[in-house]
Amino acid sequence: VLIVKVGGGAGINIEGVVNDLATLEPKEPFLVVHGANALRDDVAEKLGTPKEVVTSVSGYDSVLSDENAIDAILMSYSGLRNKRLVELFQRAGVNAVGLTGLDGRIIQGRRNKGIRVKEGSKTLIKRDFSGKPVSANVDLLTLLIDNGYTPVLAIPIVDENGFAINSENDDIINVIQAGLKADRIIQLIEAPGFLDDASDESSVIARLSRAELVSREEASSGRIKRKLLALNKLFQEGAANVIIADGRVEHPVRDALDGHGTIVG
């Protein structure tokens, strides 16, 4: 099985991703986990409920996933992007099944306890609908794959009480990998690979060893640190081969498999 993570930026060439996967040689079962953050921001804005960012006492910025934010996720990730992606696969002859983590409890998580925020002189706990994935329903994923269906997954995931919660796709990939033990994982982003200098697209690192992953994680902060932590965890879950590659090119998957981008491991 090949796991393909497709970023949610506006620049990702979705049609290219679908066409590459529909014509994989040799044929191989795959599953897709996709984002839709650009679309979500757009939909939330139009609906008059733009995303709310809160800063925790410890200085982290987080998007607050209140009920409106989950509605926007359901419309943009689970609805529009997921089903248009399934449609593209169906047009290309791939029998895709679009699912959120709620469906069949395919991605089960634990809801966050809340974010500690300062409001004036007080410290408050703001609780929202977000959390961390804990496990994947590998039985259902396998049932679908073994019967010829291609799972196409998006947030939200389901919490311990059955509620829809927001979560990070990097963490979702980790719990899927823990169960599926895929040979290869491709992550398609809006950059030509993992950049040594985030502001310089020519600084792609062709090969990132596991030792380097650890040292870079220790030296980084913010979103990059979270990304590197998730990658580290992916190898602990048994990943053999992770490719971070450009999702904006004509053949995102083909190029990634041909050695473009960053090979991690």
Add this chain to the structure above:
Amino acid sequence: VLIVKVGGGAGINIEGVVNDLATLEPKEPFLVVHGANALRDDVAEKLGTPKEVVTSVSGYDSVLSDENAIDAILMSYSGLRNKRLVELFQRAGVNAVGLTGLDGRIIQGRRNKGIRVKEGSKTLIKRDFSGKPVSANVDLLTLLIDNGYTPVLAIPIVDENGFAINSENDDIINVIQAGLKADRIIQLIEAPGFLDDASDESSVIARLSRAELVSREEASSGRIKRKLLALNKLFQEGAANVIIADGRVEHPVRDALDGHGTIVG
């Protein structure tokens, strides 16, 4: 298997439907086909793409399902309503899987050839993304049900070329019934049952025979005629027992099974 069709009006008591189905006695596998038209109109309005109604040369009014309209369907039916419904089921302990007709080609249809409309003195063919269901992927429905999952279905369906198309839930129920041969079908609407006089809620017909179904269909027009045609077809597909009941009450499913509403057949 019990098939439950849940109307898409704003007055339907979704929580009541879910709680009744989660506590069915005796337990019985079921599947849900739901609408979301009130939500769709609301979302389309907010997104600045309100629904467009065209009148055919022969005098029928139809909503034009252009690309924007399908986007609105994907957001409201496939996204927001479908996944909030799945969430309610998960919270109630039912392992629901929300799907559109695109997913696994579960509802396959044929795209309409177009609507003949007058524009000034000319007659034009307006082609949109709408069509009629032809068959259901009973293998996938059965695979899910046999493995303990509850399918929760919504539009769009998939056309012969893999495109997402709009369709009528009454017709979708018919192709599902043709494959599943359910014992009972419950249709929950925003009325206490099938009304003799559409403007008078006290005119519920307690029992509608198949002969009467035919004679009423011949005497009716518009939306009611389409509804009656679909009901007639449902019996041709082997339905044994159809109950049309009030979706607005505290216990929509329990009341329907207790004999409230209209028993057709």
